[in-house]
Amino acid sequence: MPWFLYMLECADGSVYTGIAIDVAARFAQHASGTGARYTRSRKPVQVLAQFEFADRARASSAEYWVKRLTPREKRALAAGVRTLESVLPPPPPPPPETAAEAAPETAAPE
Structure with missing residues (x-):
């Protein structure tokens, strides 16, 4: 089931910035005052952007990095001026090959 990172104005x-499975339902919670404490006093106006992730862990990791952006940077991300990839840390390099994986198979003499 996909998870979404969303940004509300x-x-x-x-x-x-938050994460949810259903952004529209979560926006409704924020708008009704039953969402996050932050939005209870700052009433959300609209969803600025949403980004889909394969699972909660990836969405949560992205949320961590996006929350560290300035409001101007968040708006640039929402407008498409900045990419999500430019905000997230690069993926870790693949593990090095082991000697067994790197050696080509040789045929036994007949």
Whole structure:
């Protein structure tokens, strides 16, 4: 089941970032005052952007990095001026090959 990172514009001009399975339902919770404490006093106005991830762990990791952006950087990300890949750390390099994997197979003499 996919998870989404979403960014909301709030009435005070701030940008809230969160994760959810259903962004529309989560926005409704924020709008009704039953979402995060942050949005209870800053009333969300609209969903600025949402990004799909394969699982909760990846969405949560992306949320960690996006929350560290300035409001201007978050708006650039939401507008497509910045890519999500430019915000996230690069993926770890693949593990080095072991000697057994690197050696070509040889045929036994007949």
